[in-house]
Amino acid sequence: MTATATPLIEAHDLAVRYPNGALALHHVSFEIKSPSFMAIIGPNGSGKSTLVKTALGLIKPSRGTIKVMGYDSQKKSGKIRKQVRYVPQRDRIDLTVPMKVKDIVLMGRLLKKLPPRFATSKDIAAAKDALQQVNMEDLWERPFPELSGGQRQRVLVARALASEGSILVLDEPLSGTDVESQNLIVNALRRYHKENDVSIIMITHDLNPIHTLVEDVLLLKNTVIGIGEPCSIMDPELIKKVYGPTAKVVEHSGHRYCMTHDSGLDRHD
Amino acid sequence: MIDIIQIIIESPFLQRALLAAILIAIIAAASGTFLVFRGLSFMASGVAHAALGGTALGIFLQDSGLVPWFDPILGALLFSVLVAAFTGYAGESGITQKMEVAVGVSFALSMSFAVFLMYYIPPYKVPLIWGYLIGDILLLNDLDIFMLGSTTLLLAVITLMFNKEFVYVSVDMEGSTAHGMNARAYHYLMLIVSALAIALATKAVGAILVYAIMVAPAAASNELVKSVRGVIFAVFLIALVAELVGIAASFVVFVSPSAIAGILAALSYILALQIKRVRDRVDVDIDDPDLSPDDLKETWNHAVTHEHEDGHEH
Numbered sequence: 157m158t159a160t161a162t163p164l165i166e167a168h169d170l171a172v173r174y175p176n177g178a179l180a181l182h183h184v185s186f187e188i189k190s191p192s193f194m195a196i197i198g199p200n201g202s203g204k205s206t207l208v209k210t211a212l213g214l215i216k217p218s219r220g221t222i223k224v225m226g227y228d229s230q231k232k233s234g235k236i237r238k239q240v241r242y243v244p245q246r247d248r249i250d251l252t253v254p255m256k257v258k259d260i261v262l263m264g265r266l267l268k269k270l271p272p273r274f275a276t277s278k279d280i281a282a283a284k285d286a287l288q289q290v291n292m293e294d295l296w297e298r299p300f301p302e303l304s305g306g307q308r309q310r311v312l313v314a315r316a317l318a319s320e321g322s323i324l325v326l327d328e329p330l331s332g333t334d335v336e337s338q339n340l341i342v343n344a345l346r347r348y349h350k351e352n353d354v355s356i357i358m359i360t361h362d363l364n365p366i367h368t369l370v371e372d373v374l375l376l377k378n379t380v381i382g383i384g385e386p387c388s389i390m391d392p393e394l395i396k397k398v399y400g401p402t403a404k405v406v407e408h409s410g411h412r413y414c415m416t417h418d419s420g421l422d423r424h425d
Numbered sequence: 426m427i428d429i430i431q432i433i434i435e436s437p438f439l440q441r442a443l444l445a446a447i448l449i450a451i452i453a454a455a456s457g458t459f460l461v462f463r464g465l466s467f468m469a470s471g472v473a474h475a476a477l478g479g480t481a482l483g484i485f486l487q488d489s490g491l492v493p494w495f496d497p498i499l500g501a502l503l504f505s506v507l508v509a510a511f512t513g514y515a516g517e518s519g520i521t522q523k524m525e526v527a528v529g530v531s532f533a534l535s536m537s538f539a540v541f542l543m544y545y546i547p548p549y550k551v552p553l554i555w556g557y558l559i560g561d562i563l564l565l566n567d568l569d570i571f572m573l574g575s576t577t578l579l580l581a582v583i584t585l586m587f588n589k590e591f592v593y594v595s596v597d598m599e600g601s602t603a604h605g606m607n608a609r610a611y612h613y614l615m616l617i618v619s620a621l622a623i624a625l626a627t628k629a630v631g632a633i634l635v636y637a638i639m640v641a642p643a644a645a646s647n648e649l650v651k652s653v654r655g656v657i658f659a660v661f662l663i664a665l666v667a668e669l670v671g672i673a674a675s676f677v678v679f680v681s682p683s684a685i686a687g688i689l690a691a692l693s694y695i696l697a698l699q700i701k702r703v704r705d706r707v708d709v710d711i712d713d714p715d716l717s718p719d720d721l722k723e724t725w726n727h728a729v730t731h732e733h734e735d736g737h738e739h
């Protein structure tokens with residue numbers, strides 16, 4: 157990428173304060189080139205979800221600006237949202253509504269249309285294809301609330317895959333999933349990132365499964381602690397600063413491993 | 426059968442009651458369903474009581490000569506919209522608990538307001554306010570039916586047009602906004618139109634019946650039916666049957682039709698919970714191979730496929 161290309165995300169002196177007074181983010185400035193596979197990491201409450209929601213214009217910054225593909229999150233949120241497909245943290249999905257798996261996956265496409273948002277055969281084909289990518293095509297007619305947590309997570313990823321737009325934003329898509337689900341999701345994202353010109357922004361507590369995919373890592377603890385390639389972020393001092401003194405980066409026979417309570421063991425060559 | 430038709434043809438009040446029963450079943454199917462989806466069943470009751478405060482204000486303004494043209498129904502509609510807007514504002518972020526609190530607060534506020542105004546309303550008009558709570562489906566006049574009918578029509582058209590949006594707002598408000606839908610607008614639209622319909626239904630048949638019909642059938646259907654469309658349809662049926670049985674019963678024995686309808690609606694929910702429990706128990710038995718010996722399995726599976734026609738797979 158050339159330096160003149162529009163960055164995927166750029167933040168300038170961003171601060172976000174919730175109405176209850178909690179200062180979730182402060183002095184956040186960074187820039188990520190486009191296209192990228194970007195990971196946002198940091199402990200609970202470090203402002204990861206807040207940063208993403210602010211970028212999508214869902215939360216108003218109390219100071220500074222954040223732009224996605226050159227569009228300001230407040231003034232041009234419509235332009236941003238045209239390009240974005242978003243997977244919220246799983247617990248944000250309400251389970252009282254009797255949605256079928258197909259309804260959830262189609263939602264990703266129908267949301268990009270205007271009312272009455274009828275599903276065409278093309279929409280249905282795209283939804284089925286997306287479900288196939290996460291190995292859930294047999295559950296098309298199943299009630300979404302009756303799925304297991306990991307299955308629901310896969311369906312939500314399928315919802316994003318089925319939709320359209322050049323930026324995929326995923327808030328902890330791997331939380332509560334077993335290794336098999338993780339591999340399915342990560343492989344689907346890998347394929348997607350490679351085959352289409354799609355940028356991926358993923359919040360995670362665990363870099364391991366996506367370690368080889370990620371191009372940029374943003375390490376947050378209410379402000380930017382580190383930014384760069386996965387290996388440069390795995391700096392012992394940096395990790396200690398964020399995760400506390402129990403986090404360790406160990407070197408063993410030429411590989412660098414990072415140990416935290418969150419991410420377990422993470423290998424960095 | 427002929428007798429019944431004869432009776433209906435000869436009594437306009439019965440015709441109005443039957444028409445109102447259908448209209449209210451539609452309101453329950455459209456608003457009640459979505460309120461239950463959003464975890465906001467309490468709002469039906471909040472709006473009904475806010476309407477009471479509004480009615481008190483209308484009576485006061487009219488009676489004191491301050492604003493002579495201010496019909497009490499305007500006050501009821503105004504207050505119910507205010508409650509909906511307040512509730513919507515509290516829940517803009519999509520958090521249900523905040524909306525519940527907002528409903529509770531406006532409930533208390535409008536009741537206090539009503540009681541406050543009662544001291545300044547001539548005593549002979551106070552029963553008008555309480556009448557709002559009780560209501561009687563057999564005492565409707567043509568104007569009641571007209572107002573109820575036009576609001577129901579508005580509600581039905583809006584729900585038909587935007588049912589996907591209302592579902593999306595209930596399921597995932599944040600995600601819907603992030604994908605470019607104006608979730609906030611639909612959020613308010615849903616609450617305000619529901620509030621208008623509930624306020625007018627309350628005027629027609631009373632707060633108690635509205636609350637029972639608005640919430641219980643939707644909650645019952647949501648336990649058992651596994652698609653949005655199915656729930657809406659089931660709510661309509663349960664609500665209509667409860668009301669018709671109520672009206673019919675009031676001809677046979679001396680009883681308030683609203684009371685019977687309310688009790689039936691509530692029973693539908695209890696029944697649904699019971700059916701669901703039995704169903705779940707059967708599922709558990711089947712899932713565990715140790716519990717059913719091989720020769721029995723065939724019969725079991727057979728029985729289960731019949732019982733679960735809505736696509737349960739095991």
Ligand SMILES: Nc1ncnc2c1ncn2[C@@H]1O[C@H](COP(=O)(O)OP(=O)(O)OP(=O)(O)O)[C@@H](O)[C@H]1O
Pocket residue numbers: 174175176178179180198199200201202203204205206207
């Ligand atoms: N709706 C809200 N109202 C008030 N404060 C909030 C709200 N959401 C988040 N916060 C606060 O903002 C800070 C950052 O929260 P955020 O959800 O962005 O963290 P996170 O990094 O996504 O955490 P997690 O890993 O647990 O998802 C926290 O201190 C939290 O308490």
Ligand SMILES: [Mg+2]
Pocket residue numbers: 204205206245327
């Ligand atoms: Mg988060």
